[in-house]
Amino acid sequence: MTSPNPSGESQTLGGVRAEVRATPEYPFTPVHAPIKLDQNESALDFPRSLRELAARRMLTRDWNRYPDLHAETLRAKIGEYEDWDAAGVVVTPGSNVIIKLLTELGGIGQRVLTVQPNFSVYELEGQMLGAKLTRVPLRADFGLDVPAMRRELAAGGPGVLFLTQPHAPTGHLDDERDVRAVVEAAGDDWIVVIDEAYHQYSGSDYRSHVLERGNRLSLRTFSKAWGLAGLRLGYALAHPALAANLQKLVSAFNVSVLTQTVAEVALEHPEYVRQRADEVIWERGRVLAALGGMQRLHALPSRANFFLVRTPDAGDAYTFLLERGLLVRRQDKQPGLEGCLRVSIGSREQNDALVEALLELDGE
Numbered sequence: 001m002t003s004p005n006p007s008g009e010s011q012t013l014g015g016v017r018a019e020v021r022a023t024p025e026y027p028f029t030p031v032h033a034p035i036k037l038d039q040n041e042s043a044l045d046f047p048r049s050l051r052e053l054a055a056r057r058m059l060t061r062d063w064n065r066y067p068d069l070h071a072e073t074l075r076a077k078i079g080e081y082e083d084w085d086a087a088g089v090v091v092t093p094g095s096n097v098i099i100k101l102l103t104e105l106g107g108i109g110q111r112v113l114t115v116q117p118n119f120s121v122y123e124l125e126g127q128m129l130g131a132k133l134t135r136v137p138l139r140a141d142f143g144l145d146v147p148a149m150r151r152e153l154a155a156g157g158p159g160v161l162f163l164t165q166p167h168a169p170t171g172h173l174d175d176e177r178d179v180r181a182v183v184e185a186a187g188d189d190w191i192v193v194i195d196e197a198y199h200q201y202s203g204s205d206y207r208s209h210v211l212e213r214g215n216r217l218s219l220r221t222f223s224k225a226w227g228l229a230g231l232r233l234g235y236a237l238a239h240p241a242l243a244a245n246l247q248k249l250v251s252a253f254n255v256s257v258l259t260q261t262v263a264e265v266a267l268e269h270p271e272y273v274r275q276r277a278d279e280v281i282w283e284r285g286r287v288l289a290a291l292g293g294m295q296r297l298h299a300l301p302s303r304a305n306f307f308l309v310r311t312p313d314a315g316d317a318y319t320f321l322l323e324r325g326l327l328v329r330r331q332d333k334q335p336g337l338e339g340c341l342r343v344s345i346g347s348r349e350q351n352d353a354l355v356e357a358l359l360e361l362d363g364e
């Protein structure tokens with residue numbers, strides 16, 4: 001087998017758009033460790049009884065046929081669950097895909113406005129797709145800087161505004177009045193996205209704001225509270241006219257029969273989601289209280305299923321935890337998050353191991 005010639009490779013990339021070449025890869029390196037607290041997943045898998053039900057239902061489906069063109073049955077079930085017009089529901093393999101499609105819808109050659117620090121996908125897609133990207137720094141307490149956001153919106157669209165409630169990776173939940181002030185400052189030439197990937201852990205819900213105006217949209221996912229990150233399914237709730245335009249960008253048959261079947265089973269038995277989210281909220285309180293007296297390290301408050309720990313040296317702290325079998329995520333390269341690690345809430349035992357390790361590190 002001939003191996004590619006590295007210098008030849010760079011000479012042959014002229015067909016790749018400069019924006020893509022200049023964009024860094026998605027910042028994630030898979031690392032294996034006994035206690036995985038690095039991706040804000042649910043510590044618990046989809047309930048066993050529902051897994052069995054989904055597996056049995058899969059046996060009745062046609063695997064040789066394409067699934068519904070635009071997952072009509074699944075969208076109707078999501079609509080029922082969310083009390084939302086099914087024509088305003090758009091589904092894709094993970095909400096990451098919707099972020100890309102929204103950037104295609106309103107960002108290419110136009111503006112993408114978001115905050116900093118933030119979930120990296122908004123800016124990666126914005127950069128790759130050639131949007132004019134603006135990141136407004138959050139306040140020191142991670143709240144939205146409303147006057148600065150207003151100024152940017154007033155400078156004019158068209159474009160896409162990405163807000164995250166509760167925010168990732170800080171876990172901060174803004175005052176609803178601040179979110180309203182920003183959202184209302186966006187004129188009709190902005191698409192306003194409220195990414196609610198973690199809303200089950202914060203008790204917030206921006207559906208009523210989305211209903212008020214046709215340029216707004218809520219993003220949700222099965223990857224967190226539903227315990228189905230492996231399934232890859234996310235959705236948008238929007239006005240039907242906005243959803244219809246977004247839908248044009250969704251590839252045909254983009255949600256597999258397996259994903260549709262499992263999600264339908266989940267939506268028919270959603271009770272476990274609230275119960276588990278409540279358990280995570282309780283554990284989050286317990287862990288943050290246990291870490292409250294730290295001297296050198298600081299665990300920051302959160303309304304999501306993760307929280308930040310500010311350390312004197314994120315690299316050292318990451319290695320210290322990994323040596324004890326705990327995998328967390330470094331966030332210290334993001335402006336405003338110097339020294340920070342992001343840690344998911346795990347099972348009770350995992351959280352105990354985390355608390356013990358952090359207290360030991362704090363005392364060193």
Ligand SMILES: Cc1ncc(COP(=O)(O)O)c(C=O)c1O
Nearest residue numbers: 094095096119168197221223234
């Ligand atoms: C704020 C935010 N939005 C969206 C996503 C993507 O979720 P999905 O798994 O549905 O692609 C994540 C995942 O970590 C996230 O943190």
